[in-house]
Amino acid sequence: PVQIYNSPLSEVAVLGFEYGYSLDYPDGLVMWEAQFGDFVNVAQPIIDQFIASSEEKWHRVSGVVMLLPHGFEGQGPEHSSARLERFLQLAANDNMQIVYPTTPAQYFHLLRRQVLRKWRKPLVVMAPKSLLRHPQATSTLQELAEGSWQRVIPDTTIRPESVKRIILCSGKVYYDLLKERQEKEHSDTALIRVEQLYPLPDEYLIKALAPYRDGTPVVWVQEEPENMGAWHHMR
Secondary structure (H helix, E strand, C coil), rough: CCCCCCCCCHHHHHHHHHHHHHCCCCCCCCCCEECCCHHHHHHHHHHHHHCCCCCCCCCCCCCCCCCCCCCCCCCCCCCCCCCHHHHHHHCCCCCCCCCCCCCCHHHHHHHHHHHHHHCCCCCECCCCCHHHHHCCCCCCCCHHCCCCCCEEECCCCCCCHHHCEEECCCCCCCHHHHHHHHCCCCCEEEEECCCCEEEEEEEEHHHHHHCCCCCCCEECCCCCCCCCHHHHHHH
């Protein structure tokens, strides 16, 4: 059964309820979605006191999922930032998972993994609304039916020996970079997507970088300002 509720506009109360529900019903997929990620700040006490720290403080585990629309898409104040940097600053000792998926298949396998795993961790999902209708943000039925969650998505569209620069990125800015690369016909720049920001998947990142020559410059690109987003975390 699927139950969807349009909850009262009291983020702290509703997220607190969903967190408690996730403790009582660990086999369920309990998800709370903010209308825009910015509004999660009203639920900050629940995140600080419970979601980020209850396993450490009280040995209570939760698989609650927070879906936070995030992206600088021209919709103005209060409709842009889910404060990704805040969650990354709260992340320690594997207390939560923070992701920024770029395809429907990734999103599906992520939610599926959240239920099938034998252990529970809170899951924070950054998901810009523009990717709901982006013509390139699509997946085949086969990609949905097979495979699994990819923590890092390597660039398989470009010859490694021709690469002079590697760009690491996360989320919808990948499609902006891809468009720019196609328009300028840059065949010497690789785009690697870091889909899982925490826990940072070192071994997968190393594997994605392995095909390129030693000494190839690697840069991090994000759409957020320098003091926001994942820049400090990745650095």
